[in-house]
Amino acid sequence: MKLFPLYIFFFCINFSGYSQDQPVESETMIKAFFKEDFNDYFQVQHYFNKTQFGKGEIDFLLEKSKGSKNILGKIYSYTLLGRYYRNKTTYEKAIENYLNALNLSREFKKVNAEIVVLNQIGVVYRRQDKIRSALNYHQFALELVNKIPNPTKDIKISKSVCENSIGNIYLKLKQYKLALEKFEKAIVTQQELQDKRGLAINHQNIGFAYQNLEKLDSALVNYNKSLQYNLENKSRIGKVICHNSISNVLILKGEYKKALKYIEEVKVLSEQIGNKFYISRIYNTLGYCQIKLGKLDEGKKNVNKSLSISLKHGIPTNTNKSYEYLSEIYRLKRDFEKAYVFYKKSIVGTHKTFNDRNILYVNNLINKYDNEVKNNKIKSLAKENEITKLKLTRNRNILIIALVSIALFGVLLYAIYGQRLLSNDKKILVLEQEALQNQMNPHFVFNALNSIKLYIINNEQKNAVYYLNKFSKLIRSILESSKTKEVPLSDELKTMNLYMSIENIRFSNEIVYHENIDEGINLDKVKVPPLILQPFLENAIWHGLSSKKGIKKVSLSVLKVSNDFIQIDISDNGIGREEALRIKKNKSLKRKSIGIELTKQRLQNFTDEFKNCYSLVYTDLTDKNNSPAGTKVSLKIPLS
Template sequence: MKRLIIIFLFIKMFTCYAQQVKQSKDSLIQLAIENRIDNYHDLYRFFGRGRFKKEEIDLLLKKSKQKEYKLGEVFAYNLLGRHYRNNSFFDKSIENYTRALDLSRELKNVSAEIITLNQIGVVYRRQDKIRSALNYHQMAFELADNIEIPDTDTKISISISNNSIGNIYLALKQYQLALEKFKKSILIQEKTGDKRGLAINHQNMGYAFKSIGDIDAALEHYHKSLDYNIENDSDVGRVICHQSISEVLLLQGKHNEAYDYIKKVVPLSEEIGNQFYTVNVYTTLGNVHLKLDSLENAKIYLEKGLKIAEKHKIPSGVNQANLYLSELYEKKKNYEKSYNFYKKAIEGERKTFNDKNILYVNNLINKYDNEVSRNKIKSLAKENEIAKLKLLRNRNILIIALVSIALLGVLLYSMYRQRLLNNDKKILMLEQEALRIQMNPHFVFNALNSIKLYIINNEQKNAVYYLNKFSKLIRNILESSSVKEVTLSEELKTMNLYMSIENIRLSNEVNYIEKLDSNVNVERIKVPPLILQPFLENSIWHGLSSKKGEKKVSLLVTKISDEFIQIDIIDNGIGRDAAMEIRKSKSLNRKSIGIDLTEERLRNFSNEYKNNYALVYTDIIDEDGKAKGTKVSLKIPIV
């Protein structure tokens, strides 16, 4: 009887507590609507980090509509989007997030729009829809980045966008690019004290390091993430970290420790109800049982994970479960089933990976198209400014000539000469800037097509290798376009990348060699950016492309005095005369102006030095008087 009374009192106390919590959330909703909080981040902080139940979200939405409190509607639709995303009903999630996005744009509330765009990107990323995910995260990043004086909340939104784009790079297996994004995000989060963001980013960095084989670094970042999640009291964070740490322990052969880590969060994951994470927990637990030779338990959890992943269309979960089931049936010596599951896993992974790579390349092309369009606009603006300066110069010539003849003569003429020199200098600088922002699209698209061919031929390692080189080259070109000089070290690195990309189209037949004198300090010597590219291009396409047999280009850097260095570019091609004959025989003979522009840039560069540059072409002749190559010698002043 006494026990029944205790149970009754406990139930009564729990019921009263639940009613108080419900009343508290209802009163908060009522208070928020009455005060009509107009800042999205303030509204988020007002409700605190407590989770909303579905009926509480519906109540917030209903009352916000009744009182025409639009920001409350945006907040409610975002909560619904999160609710459906966590339960893996992705279509319903997108539907509610889209309503929130439309309303936030109608209100012109940029903060709400940025947050909603990032959330939509997360939903598409969960479904491996990379193009859509990247588009939405990029839109969020650009909106936040365009705010002139960003507050703390905006900086956190920028870090979320960086984190999300980093996750897309993870899916594309571009781990170094992903790490760069996560590091940028962590810098912002450490300054703003965003511990939730720090937990997420350390988790992501752990995954990237695990993928490139740095297990110790992976475990270090996973434990940092777990510490932040414990401090934040995040159940979802605990589930993710325990599952990740368990995977690393398996790689280290610590199977029992892995089991202890993963089994702790199985009930918690099931209680949370987020099917995406539950799939990961089940498949990892199945893999742990597999390594412990507990095959029946492994089968139970792997089939559970596969069933949920197929139901909610989670491709990564389906592929992982199929791979582990293949290993399971191999241990059972049922090789037919093992082969079937393995085939499904590999086909799913290949389809996902190939699709992502093609999307990635296409996105890169789109970005380049946009960059070319922007450069054309800049070029037109510069040319217009040059034309105005030339008109101004001509007008000044006429005025000064007339006034000088009539009145001041020599005095006004000397003043005119000074102004004329200033205008000429401005024109030269503007012409140089206009030249710098002109990138040749033919080279870029040819390079992309070559990389795409590797992808089509399923040469994934070559595709990723050259794609990384190409992205570095484009970044170097874009960065160089905004500066007047670069170090010789930076120029040589860019030329090395350029030769690697051009060499793809010649089936990697060209042997490119760089030799530097030990007394040349490449970090201190300055040269105009991309100054060597036209000479290397001529060596490849005029000297070597028509040659049979061994193809070689050498770049030699020598300090010939305290005032000059000399750069020699030597090829073993067909020689200038033979190359000229081939060009004359072509039906379409387009005149190249690359070398002329390069010499103009060298003249302008040398004006700031005591000495002038020198450029000499030398035909290399064998003992029989036949051409066996060309040597270009470029003498550049250094003082």
């Protein structure tokens, strides 16, 4: 049994409910607040850190803040209201108040407040399983945090919250090992800052990851550490979460009586807190313990109570779990018709949630690389601007030096000018090459990325994970190679192998790709421009093989033709260049391809410093009947 996470909704909870025995202290603290001169949101947080707020106290603070035009007081009041309604499971009102706080933070440029509020809005959306919105708000917060130089302790804590949220997204996607990597990095910062609340949250998250990896003893160790931190912090809601998690692990270990004892200890406490999300979780776990102990009627009563709460307040993960437990009850009662009905409801709900998250995961990657494309375009424009400035500077220097040389220094100044001219020309060549690479990399990435989406849409999860892993290796290779002017041929061939395996998805893996490397060549010593072979492989696939029927083959050969050259041949058994050109002319949508032209320019720049030049030859292949049988591209690259 794998349970849905409780950890996700544990962020930003640092106070318990309003206590009726301390209203004077709260009112006194609020009145004293307006005599202070705070200019930072974190100062306000620390000031009210141990103050207990009920709805009346929050309204009083908001009213006083509005009257005195205290911006930080208003922002803090709205965040308290947002948290109050969030804990009451009134999510629309929670979002409304958080947005009021967010708008004030942005209007008056209170960046620290904005970071905190963005994270809290993300918590509300995650509680409703609206992962896309939650992810956006946590990413906005992380972007703001990363822009702050010399971060304070509070900013470091906020960054830890953001990073934990990314780990939680991995948990939602069932990527438990990736999530553990995030949490173990975040916990270092929390230990350094002695952030007990953050440590409680992180150990809860780590425990959940181990639980789903079926490492139950490790899960219990981390859940108990989280419980200890929550007891030290006197966090009642933290205690509820930890008891529920520990009880779930004990159920998995078959220790049902012990699990029942743990969950019964916090049933009343969860009711006192009044948070419908956790009340629903507690009654689900309580009912499941009773089911395992054979108390089916009691278990059914508690599971139905949980189901009623989760349906009323829109908590899909709890609803799906309740359906699963009701199916188990009716199965044990041998009422298989009802058992099937509830089992089907559970499966349909869980499948929809998980499938939506997988689509989100890929869409998030696409959004990320959309931003990369935009950034690369900006870099290209900046470099082109710099090239223009260099050319203008060069032309200006020509005129100045010519005039001065005629009047004063003649040949001497002309020689100096010549040196400067060569230096400027070299800079121009380097900048032009970088501009070309910035345009090539996003183009290459998207040709690969868009091929993966079909598996996700069709919910072929194993294939999706397999090709996502290949895709991550491909992206890492592209990003590493884009920083250099040249790469070893061995690295280029590995990248092309990844590219071909991903492009082959769209052909249902019908393309047979083969490499033939001359044993006398040391691939690590041969240097080539990064991604230089990709356009030729792309042409072979999309112009040569896409319209071909039957067996599709692409081969890549590397031969040492002399001491000065190696030759790379890329052959396909496609329809041939003539037929491909005819198909292209008949298409209604005309699109000019610039990939090969850019590749030629890059090869020219690359070989300018060599004593030999590159050569590129196309050969039309034919069969014994002299019919088109494919195309071969031969690229000779100088070694010196």
